[in-house]
Amino acid sequence: MSKIIIRGARILGGEPGDVLIDGETIAEVGTGIEAEGATVIEAEGQILLPGLVDLHTHLREPGREDSETVLTGTKAAAVGGFTAVHAMANTFPVADTAGVVEQVWRLGKESGYCDVQPVGAVTVGLEGKQLAELGAMHDSAAGVKVFSDDGKCVDDAVIMRRALEYVKAFDGVVAQHAQEPRLTEGAQMNEGIVSAELGLGGWPAVAEESIIARDVLLAAHVGSRVHICHLSTAGSVEIVRWAKSKGWNVTAEVTPHHLLLTDELVRTYNPVYKVNPPLRTEADVLALREALADGTIDCVATDHAPHPHEDKDCEWAAAAMGMVGLETALSVVQQTMVDTGLIDWAGVADRMSFRPAAIGRLEGHGRPVSAGEPANLTLVDPAYRGAVDPAGFASRSRNTPYEGRELPGRVTHTFLRGRATVVDGKLA
Amino acid sequence: MKRHLISAADLTRDDAVLILDTAEEMARVADRPIKKLPTLRGRTVVNLFFEDSTRTRISFEAAAKRLSADVINFSAKGSSVSKGESLKDTALTLEAMGADAVVIRHGASGAPYRLATSGWIDGAVVNAGDGTHEHPTQALLDAFTMRRRLVGADTGLGRDLDGRRITIVGDILHSRVARSNVHLLTTLGAHVTLVAPPTLVPVGVEKWPCDVSYSLDDVLAKSDAVMMLRVQRERMNAAYFPTEREYSRRYGLDGERMAKMPEHAIVMHPGPMVRGMEITAEVADSDRCTVVEQVANGVSIRMAVLYLLLGGSDTALSAAPARTEENK
Amino acid sequence: MDAQHDDTGKAARPVLEAPDIARVLTRIAHEIVERAKGADDVVLLGIPTRGVFLARRLAEKLQEITGRKTPVGSLDITMYRDDLRMRPARALARTDIPGEGIEGSLVVLVDDVLFSGRTIRAALDALGDIGRPRAVQLAVLVDRGHRELPIRADYVGKNLPTSLRETVKVQLAEEDGRDAVLLGVKQATPADTQ
Numbered sequence: 001m002s003k004i005i006i007r008g009a010r011i012l013g014g015e016p017g018d019v020l021i022d023g024e025t026i027a028e029v030g031t032g033i034e035a036e037g038a039t040v041i042e043a044e045g046q047i048l049l050p051g052l053v054d055l056h057t058h059l060r061e062p063g064r065e066d067s068e069t070v071l072t073g074t075k076a077a078a079v080g081g082f083t084a085v086h087a088m089a090n091t092f093p094v095a096d097t098a099g100v101v102e103q104v105w106r107l108g109k110e111s112g113y114c115d116v117q118p119v120g121a122v123t124v125g126l127e128g129k130q131l132a133e134l135g136a137m138h139d140s141a142a143g144v145k146v147f148s149d150d151g152k153c154v155d156d157a158v159i160m161r162r163a164l165e166y167v168k169a170f171d172g173v174v175a176q177h178a179q180e181p182r183l184t185e186g187a188q189m190n191e192g193i194v195s196a197e198l199g200l201g202g203w204p205a206v207a208e209e210s211i212i213a214r215d216v217l218l219a220a221h222v223g224s225r226v227h228i229c230h231l232s233t234a235g236s237v238e239i240v241r242w243a244k245s246k247g248w249n250v251t252a253e254v255t256p257h258h259l260l261l262t263d264e265l266v267r268t269y270n271p272v273y274k275v276n277p278p279l280r281t282e283a284d285v286l287a288l289r290e291a292l293a294d295g296t297i298d299c300v301a302t303d304h305a306p307h308p309h310e311d312k313d314c315e316w317a318a319a320a321m322g323m324v325g326l327e328t329a330l331s332v333v334q335q336t337m338v339d340t341g342l343i344d345w346a347g348v349a350d351r352m353s354f355r356p357a358a359i360g361r362l363e364g365h366g367r368p369v370s371a372g373e374p375a376n377l378t379l380v381d382p383a384y385r386g387a388v389d390p391a392g393f394a395s396r397s398r399n400t401p402y403e404g405r406e407l408p409g410r411v412t413h414t415f416l417r418g419r420a421t422v423v424d425g426k427l428a
Numbered sequence: 429m430k431r432h433l434i435s436a437a438d439l440t441r442d443d444a445v446l447i448l449d450t451a452e453e454m455a456r457v458a459d460r461p462i463k464k465l466p467t468l469r470g471r472t473v474v475n476l477f478f479e480d481s482t483r484t485r486i487s488f489e490a491a492a493k494r495l496s497a498d499v500i501n502f503s504a505k506g507s508s509v510s511k512g513e514s515l516k517d518t519a520l521t522l523e524a525m526g527a528d529a530v531v532i533r534h535g536a537s538g539a540p541y542r543l544a545t546s547g548w549i550d551g552a553v554v555n556a557g558d559g560t561h562e563h564p565t566q567a568l569l570d571a572f573t574m575r576r577r578l579v580g581a582d583t584g585l586g587r588d589l590d591g592r593r594i595t596i597v598g599d600i601l602h603s604r605v606a607r608s609n610v611h612l613l614t615t616l617g618a619h620v621t622l623v624a625p626p627t628l629v630p631v632g633v634e635k636w637p638c639d640v641s642y643s644l645d646d647v648l649a650k651s652d653a654v655m656m657l658r659v660q661r662e663r664m665n666a667a668y669f670p671t672e673r674e675y676s677r678r679y680g681l682d683g684e685r686m687a688k689m690p691e692h693a694i695v696m697h698p699g700p701m702v703r704g705m706e707i708t709a710e711v712a713d714s715d716r717c718t719v720v721e722q723v724a725n726g727v728s729i730r731m732a733v734l735y736l737l738l739g740g741s742d743t744a745l746s747a748a749p750a751r752t753e754e755n756k
Numbered sequence: 757m758d759a760q761h762d763d764t765g766k767a768a769r770p771v772l773e774a775p776d777i778a779r780v781l782t783r784i785a786h787e788i789v790e791r792a793k794g795a796d797d798v799v800l801l802g803i804p805t806r807g808v809f810l811a812r813r814l815a816e817k818l819q820e821i822t823g824r825k826t827p828v829g830s831l832d833i834t835m836y837r838d839d840l841r842m843r844p845a846r847a848l849a850r851t852d853i854p855g856e857g858i859e860g861s862l863v864v865l866v867d868d869v870l871f872s873g874r875t876i877r878a879a880l881d882a883l884g885d886i887g888r889p890r891a892v893q894l895a896v897l898v899d900r901g902h903r904e905l906p907i908r909a910d911y912v913g914k915n916l917p918t919s920l921r922e923t924v925k926v927q928l929a930e931e932d933g934r935d936a937v938l939l940g941v942k943q944a945t946p947a948d949t950q
Contacts, residue, residue, distance in 0.1 A: 188537075196632030199537040199561030199607060204631070268545075269538030313546075315515050317536035317559070446847060453832070453848040462885040467835040495835075735835070740845030 003027075003035045004418070009043035009379060011369050012050075013345025019048060021375040024417040028371050043379055046412060047345050050353040051083025051376030053365050055175070055253055056150070056229060056301035057326065059085070059116070061107060062100070063092025068306035068396050070107035073326070074114040076304070076395035078421035080326040081378035081411035082114055084357070084365040085304075089121040090151040096121035096132035098140035105142035113421045117362055120144040122163045122174060126152045131163060138170045145361045148175035150229055151276070153211055155181050160215060164224040171361060173251075175227040176215050178236070179277065183207035188317060190263040190278040198266060200316065203278045205233040212236050216243035216250050225249035227359055230303050232258045232277040234287035241296045251359050253301035254288050256332035257323055261285075261401055271312045271319030272401050275305070292351060293342040299355040302329045306397030324395050328388060330380065331407035338382070339408060345382075364417075375418040384410035394427060431743050432544040432553040433733055436564040436612040441588060443745045444616055448572050449585055450732035451725070457494065458728070468497035471738050474527040476518070477556070478504040478534040483699060484556050484566075487723070488531045491730035497738070500525070515539060519548035527551045529738055537561035552737045560602045566698055567608035569729040571616055573722050574653050577694050590617035595647050597623040597679060598657030598706055599668075601630050605657060605698045610638050621647050625679065627668040628659075644679055648688040655696040656681050656706045672705060682708040686716065694718050768925065768940030772914060777897065777935045780913035781810070784895050785817035787911050792862055795821075797890065799858050800828040803867045803879055804849035809930040810897060811866040827854035831865070831886075836878035853886055863889040864910075868926040870896040873907035898937055900924045 004021040011017050011029070018033035019026060027035075059073035068076075070087070077085045087104050089095035095104060101118040108116020120137035124130045126149045137144040147167060154160045154176060163174050184207045189195050191202025212228055216239060219226035228240060231252045243250040257275065262282050265273045273279060291297040305322025312319050333352065337343045343351065357366025367373040387406050390398035414422035421428055433439075439447070457463055473492040475485050485501065492499045502522070515534075522530055529552040532540045537559030544553040557563040575584040578592055594613050600606045600622050613620050620638035622629065633640055641647050648654065659675060669675045676682075681695065689695075695707075695717045703709050711717060736744040772780070789795045795818055802811030808830045815828040832849040840846075865879050876894060883892060895911035900918045918924060918939065925938045 191631050193632040193635045196630035196636070197607070199559055199604060201560075202631060269541045310514065313514075313516055315534065315536040315539040315542050317538075318515070450848050453850065456851065460886055464885070465835045466881065467840065735848075736845050738845070739835070739840055740843055741841050742844040744845035744847065 003038035009046045009048040047380045049378045053356040054085040055356040057085040057304045059087045072396040074111040076326040077114040083376040084115040098136040101142040118142045122149045150177045153179040178211035180207040209235040220248040228252040237291040251298045255303045256329045259336040276321040334409040377415040379413040436608040451728040454731040455728040468495040471497045471528040473497045474500045476532045487726040523549040562608045563604040567612040569726045588616040592618045592652045595651040596655045601628045683710040768938035772937035774935035784911040797861045799861045801831040807867040833878040836881045858887040870899045873905035
């Protein structure tokens, strides 16, 4: 078995120390560790984190392999420091049966770059009308625990209630894409000052907040847990904060782009900024950062949404919604949360590894950096500064809103159960 | 940016006055036996219309032809565009044909901006109406009509609309005409008041440089011009207002309401009018209604815009940095 | 900035002063009456900007001589220029054709300086779109030579042989606050020295 020593990294941003990886597990954590025949990675000045976990990734396979495959998506994940991703269900065919989730799960195993945990659809075909076979997906080899119609909202209150109740049988969670469909007909961007000027259909904050309010009440009523996908408004934060204060079992995620970008960018009409939920205002961005810092929002999830070039190289209304995010997530979090002093690196480990793994009930990930744990680790150089160059992405798609933007930090190494998937910032 | 005309907000006061003054000279050409100028000979203007709008298209076509430009009409209906060709590929085709200017009408807000900034084409882009965003040449012809009527054709030369009170009534939310007019009229020193039921006013309007009123009767006496916007019947189905009758009772302009306007005040409409909805036949056919004048003025304004964008090595609108460099 | 040190460069030298200009305009007016046999069908069209002021002054002189009002107007030639694409689009000036029109009349075009002849070529084109005069003549305050087209003036205030390095600037009270014709030397621009 191969041995690796990571020497001198600040573990979770704390004191410098050494970590010995033996095979698939962490053998020892301490100082001055020596081991015969071990590869030594000198990591002074770098931060060692538990492997990052993404609760919200679109890998597009099966069906849209022109934008991403499980293989390219997991490569992108590894480059971004992730060791596990949750693959969303809105594929073609939709991941609403045991067969499809097992296919995605198997493709993830074959890729070897990052664990892939399929998410199952809540309703058949994401149509919101009939529950998918949630139990069968849970019982399949994929072991689905997170269910979501992401991309679409489970807007029927009765279907949502039943789903919340049903998944209690196997400790599942429903991840809601909160978007009231009638209030967002023809919606193109955040409704407000900028949309009024640009003449783009408004996407009101209330369309998100009303669904979240309903769902936290439903979850409380039936005693289930609900997870809110990509929360994007200050009002949503208030509702989740209130629900948590009641002791209800509510969790929430925020995307990196909602922590950094605002709807002012839409003035360029460049569809690279078109995303669902839409970019909001500066006030929303600040509220989201604060909520992530104080724990109201549990975790960061990328909502990595690859699209082929032609789906963004067009007029705004015709463009697809979404941004790739796996390879830039940690840098954006460093810029918006760490460099601003809102959270420390231990906080990053919590929001990007421990908590998402806990919400997804994912085993072997989001574990402490200590002896005996699986060696899922991410090494970050926080001093690095560089402009984002989509040409260098491992993802098959390039639809990043950060092209040319200088972002801090870089993942230098990623270890998936002791195997380096990324070495010196490059795929191994 | 000034190589193009995308938004009325991009025009300075001096730009706008220059366009109006130029249009005044263009209007005089219409009185001559030969209504054609050789100015844009050898230049190609493409009318790229993704939405049906015969009025706007023929207005641009007449303007370009009076300036001797070659005109290519490209209607998206029945063309490769309806078969899924992208805006980009259409633009590249036009570029290959050597279009010096592309006049674009598109249902998507921002499409002209994309065309002008994406590097797909080199020519000038003129926005002939994009989605619910802007329609700058309509605002220019409206301002031109107001200046002629309220200031005077000759006395108006070199002047703006300082202190004039303009009321715009109707579906502000979905109106590109209203957006362009708010920008342009404000730039020209006018005071704009928007009147509509609250459902047809956009969220975020509070940042616009104008007033908003929900009552037409309150503002009529304080208006030098009242611009009625078309209200599409389909809006009723989306619950923007209960019935046509209720809308026209509260926001329609009839003879009785027109009588409350100051004697010199004019009634405007960008067309097409829905008689019996936002405007009664009595008002539409009255001397105070400038609808037909607006159409004629549209050609003059579009001639002025095409001339100022294409009539030289560079646009005459607001010195672009490259130009001042050259002039040193 | 001193009017004598603007774009005509250093030490522009007056070659005609106000009294000279008044005198040559009087002479031109007499010549027009003589050649046009009483000038009853003359229409004066000035080319903006300064040609228009000269045309108006000539019209006054003609009235002094003939006792009749001579129709006077302006003809903007901007949109007929052959060098439009060499410079940014220019603002237009007013074309004002007297109410009687120009059909069958003797149009005398009036301009300040005759140089390459291209302006007059454009004026002839513009005139053709407006009507068909009996004949067209040209009156200029200064002819500085260097013609690039087969065009000549019928009435010349002053023939001023110049080199291409020199500049000729006409100033008129209506526009510039004083009457003068200035001869200067073109300032070397950075582009010229490269």
